[in-house]
Amino acid sequence: MDNRQIILKQRPRGLPGPECFELRRTPMPQPADGQVLLQNLYLSLDPAIRGWMDDAPSYLPPIEVGAVMRGTTVARVVESRVPRFNPGDLVHGLHGWEDYSIAEDSPFLFAIPPEIDRPLTNFLSVLGPTGLTAYFGMLEVAQALPGETVLVSGAAGAVGSIAGQIATMLGCRAVGIAGGKKKCRWLTESLGFAAAIDYKSTPDITAAIREACPKGVDVYFDNVGGEILEAVLDTINVRARIVMCGSVATYNNTAPTPGPRNLWQLLVKTASLEGYLVSSYLSEWPDARLTLAQWLEEGHIEFREHIDKGLESAPVSFLRLFSGDHDGKLIVDIAGES
Amino acid sequence: MDNRQIILKQRPRGLPGPECFELRRTPMPQPADGQVLLQNLYLSLDPAIRGWMDDAPSYLPPIEVGAVMRGTTVARVVESRVPRFNPGDLVHGLHGWEDYSIAEDSPFLFAIPPEIDRPLTNFLSVLGPTGLTAYFGMLEVAQALPGETVLVSGAAGAVGSIAGQIATMLGCRAVGIAGGKKKCRWLTESLGFAAAIDYKSTPDITAAIREACPKGVDVYFDNVGGEILEAVLDTINVRARIVMCGSVATYNNTAPTPGPRNLWQLLVKTASLEGYLVSSYLSEWPDARLTLAQWLEEGHIEFREHIDKGLESAPVSFLRLFSGDHDGKLIVDIAGES
Numbered sequence: 001m002d003n004r005q006i007i008l009k010q011r012p013r014g015l016p017g018p019e020c021f022e023l024r025r026t027p028m029p030q031p032a033d034g035q036v037l038l039q040n041l042y043l044s045l046d047p048a049i050r051g052w053m054d055d056a057p058s059y060l061p062p063i064e065v066g067a068v069m070r071g072t073t074v075a076r077v078v079e080s081r082v083p084r085f086n087p088g089d090l091v092h093g094l095h096g097w098e099d100y101s102i103a104e105d106s107p108f109l110f111a112i113p114p115e116i117d118r119p120l121t122n123f124l125s126v127l128g129p130t131g132l133t134a135y136f137g138m139l140e141v142a143q144a145l146p147g148e149t150v151l152v153s154g155a156a157g158a159v160g161s162i163a164g165q166i167a168t169m170l171g172c173r174a175v176g177i178a179g180g181k182k183k184c185r186w187l188t189e190s191l192g193f194a195a196a197i198d199y200k201s202t203p204d205i206t207a208a209i210r211e212a213c214p215k216g217v218d219v220y221f222d223n224v225g226g227e228i229l230e231a232v233l234d235t236i237n238v239r240a241r242i243v244m245c246g247s248v249a250t251y252n253n254t255a256p257t258p259g260p261r262n263l264w265q266l267l268v269k270t271a272s273l274e275g276y277l278v279s280s281y282l283s284e285w286p287d288a289r290l291t292l293a294q295w296l297e298e299g300h301i302e303f304r305e306h307i308d309k310g311l312e313s314a315p316v317s318f319l320r321l322f323s324g325d326h327d328g329k330l331i332v333d334i335a336g337e338s
Numbered sequence: 339m340d341n342r343q344i345i346l347k348q349r350p351r352g353l354p355g356p357e358c359f360e361l362r363r364t365p366m367p368q369p370a371d372g373q374v375l376l377q378n379l380y381l382s383l384d385p386a387i388r389g390w391m392d393d394a395p396s397y398l399p400p401i402e403v404g405a406v407m408r409g410t411t412v413a414r415v416v417e418s419r420v421p422r423f424n425p426g427d428l429v430h431g432l433h434g435w436e437d438y439s440i441a442e443d444s445p446f447l448f449a450i451p452p453e454i455d456r457p458l459t460n461f462l463s464v465l466g467p468t469g470l471t472a473y474f475g476m477l478e479v480a481q482a483l484p485g486e487t488v489l490v491s492g493a494a495g496a497v498g499s500i501a502g503q504i505a506t507m508l509g510c511r512a513v514g515i516a517g518g519k520k521k522c523r524w525l526t527e528s529l530g531f532a533a534a535i536d537y538k539s540t541p542d543i544t545a546a547i548r549e550a551c552p553k554g555v556d557v558y559f560d561n562v563g564g565e566i567l568e569a570v571l572d573t574i575n576v577r578a579r580i581v582m583c584g585s586v587a588t589y590n591n592t593a594p595t596p597g598p599r600n601l602w603q604l605l606v607k608t609a610s611l612e613g614y615l616v617s618s619y620l621s622e623w624p625d626a627r628l629t630l631a632q633w634l635e636e637g638h639i640e641f642r643e644h645i646d647k648g649l650e651s652a653p654v655s656f657l658r659l660f661s662g663d664h665d666g667k668l669i670v671d672i673a674g675e676s
Contacts, residue, residue: 057606058606059605059606059607059608225601225602244601244604244605245605246605247602247605256599256600257599258596258597258599259596259597259598259599259600259601260597260601261594261595261596261597262594262597263563263582263597263598263601263611264563264585264613265613266582266611266612266613267397267582267583267584267585267613267614267615268395268396268397268613269397269613270397270612270613270614270615270618271612271613272610272611272612272613273601273604273610273611273612274604274608274609274610274611275602275603275604275605275606275607275608275609275610276605276608277605277608280608
């Protein structure tokens with residue numbers, strides 16, 4: 001049986017169009033000692049992948065031209081040459097846009113915990129790196145306190161929507177920034193955000209933040225960077241914490257973007273800006289996932305998944321992240337199990 | 339007797355030239371209940387004063403046009419209507435560019451501790467807000483650890499030179515950035531910096547930092563902002579801490595300066611950028627000053643003072659901060675006691 005793979009054919013300039021990808025068929029890989037052979041069931045499409053497509057130093061090496069695209073998958077063990085896994089086990093980890101992957105045994109390869117009875121796709125959304133990013137960002141990095149105002153950008157996105165709901169659970173006043181009236185309504189009417197700002201129809205973001213956050217901003221959970229970060233810096237309170245979680249507004253820029261002109265406000269307000277990766281908290285993932293699962297059971301967290309079908313659809317599906325044309329965590333069903 | 343005052347005649351655009359200041363004579367002020375009348379002996383000239391001259395929101399209100407210039411002084415109590423002070427007591431606090439000031443009793447008005455037997459000017463330099471800024475920035479904000487590489491900009495300046503020496507005392511490898519070969523030699527030959535970078539003669543600051551910090555930068559104590567901050571961001575290590583203490587490179591800009599184009603490196607390295615004011619640690623000043631005084635006695639800290647004479651020289655003297663034409667903490671001797 002062949003293995004279908006989507007490879008990086010060429011590096012993108014700006015938006016990664018179809019010319020950047022190629023579907024390749026290769027022989028089924030064979031695991032060596034200390035490896036497992038996985039059948040990928042679901043693939044998570046995340047904005048961070050766009051960064052890995054550039055030939056620029058980052059927290060992971062760039063995807064090489066000609067190599068398989070990288071992404072988090074939920075997978076089933078087909079063959080195991082690792083003591084802790086058996087054929088049929090379900091795992092998740094950072095693998096490839098392909099039907100079958102070889103994985104080393106490492107702390108990055110997680111068993112799906114059998115005690116959590118949820119659909120497998122949830123381990124790529126609310127119970128996966130996405131939900132965990134919201135969880136550690138709000139609890140460990142921002143350390144949001146009851147009564148504080150927590151502003152979230154990309155608030156209708158997979159991470160932002162959960163981040164805001166966690167803030168509300170903590171007793172904070174969550175305010176979201178999102179693109180479009182429909183998304184904003186979802187934030188306030190379904191997710192418990194106290195207010196929402198539609199950046200697409202707001203000419204003056206700073207004024208809109210001031211209106212939505214009359215007591216100023218104590219925590220800014222930043223998923224987008226760019227101009228909105230600059231606007232927020234003019235509205236922060238003393239000792240504010242800005243969690244730099246993503247910068248989707250700038251990922252497709254073809255030249256480096258100038259940073260905020262008012263970075264100085266960090267000194268004026270003795271505030272902090274902290275870059276954050278969920279992988280820094282790897283050893284705490286299992287406990288955090290149990291907590292998130294409990295919050296789900298108790299009805300504290302609502303989430304959505306947008307599932308596209310077929311490995312071959314992944315390149316087109318990926319573009320949805322930058323057009324906003326999806327409704328929930330973007331996932332590709334590779335094996336046709338959903 | 340008259341009181342001579344230097345007032346802000348007009349707001350500067352760019353460098354604050356003589357047109358911005360005026361010497362005014364007013365009647366001697368009278369203290370009310372809860373106030374003291376002070377004779378200012380020495381005035382500290384600091385880059386931060388430049389920020390207060392702009393009509394821009396900051397951590398202190400702007401100096402009003404027509405009002406006395408603001409600055410830290412060491413002063414002698416002439417008349418006291420406050421229980422804790424008597425005529426003849428020596429104090430320091432945030433007062434004016436003037437012979438005599440009225441001060442409210444507040445936590446910002448400090449008695450000069452009699453148990454520290456040092457020249458009065460030292461309470462504006464190494465034992466004053468300058469030395470304390472270095473102290474809390476390195477120990478509390480950066481939390482520099484033995485073995486780490488600590489990069490300091492403005493390293494030959496009043497704050498930077500002490501920050502680097504504290505880093506060395508902590509067992510860090512201190513590297514300084516300063517303007518000119520002479521200053522750089524002082525850093526490495528007298529102050530114990532492991533290396534120094536002369537930014538004026540270095541075409542590629544990033545390359546120079548990489549060479550001087552072969553293990554990368556763990557702590558960056560930033561006194562200058564601007565392009566050097568951008569260069570440093572490309573050299574930081576995982577979990578690096580950037581202490582934003584000042585931004586002397588941008589104070590005289592007439593338009594907002596774009597921030598670093600590579601702010602994203604904070605996320606890549608899960609690093610933090612924290613704005614910092616020494617006034618956040620006010621209650622810890624007395625203990626910290628005793629520690630600094632002990633380090634002085636033990637010969638761990640070397641420092642210099644540049645003392646100009648006469649209140650009327652303050653406006654011209656102030657410009658030295660931006661030309662670099664001074665050799666040590668810049669102080670004006672107002673009362674002719676030195």
